[in-house]
Amino acid sequence: MSINKYQLAGVIEAPIISEKSTFVAEDNNQFVFKVKKSASKKQVKNAVELMFSVEVDSVHVLNVKGKIKRAGKTLGKRSDWKKAYVKLKPGHDIEFSAA
Numbered sequence: 001m002s003i004n005k006y007q008l009a010g011v012i013e014a015p016i017i018s019e020k021s022t023f024v025a026e027d028n029n030q031f032v033f034k035v036k037k038s039a040s041k042k043q044v045k046n047a048v049e050l051m052f053s054v055e056v057d058s059v060h061v062l063n064v065k066g067k068i069k070r071a072g073k074t075l076g077k078r079s080d081w082k083k084a085y086v087k088l089k090p091g092h093d094i095e096f097s098a099a
Contacts, residue, residue, distance in 0.1 A: 011039045011047040015096055016083065030087045031094055035061070037082050044084045054092040060085040 013034045021032040035044055041059040048056050062085075066078035088094070 005050060008043065008047040008050050011036055011043050012051065017096070024085065028087060029090070029093070030085050033084045033086060035082050035084045037063075037080065039082060039084070041084075044086065048086050052094050054094060055089040057087045057089045059087070 016032040016034055024030045044059050045056045062083050064081050064083050066080045068077050
């Protein structure tokens, strides 16, 4: 592995627990994570396999654009971030309550 375990541990920032991610987890055995903006698919795959001891089938990443918000006269913008959909191989599962 070309990247060390400490760098891989920093790739995944947080799991995303929402209604949509729950449906995807139940139907397709996929889990959704917020990841670093500079993370590649291979880094996300290696990080999930290392942290949760599962086998990853595929990874889909997408960039989420920050919304423009207004507070009075001032306009501001939320930060852009990256989301990863990780599909696990059959027979593998991630329990966030136990992890």
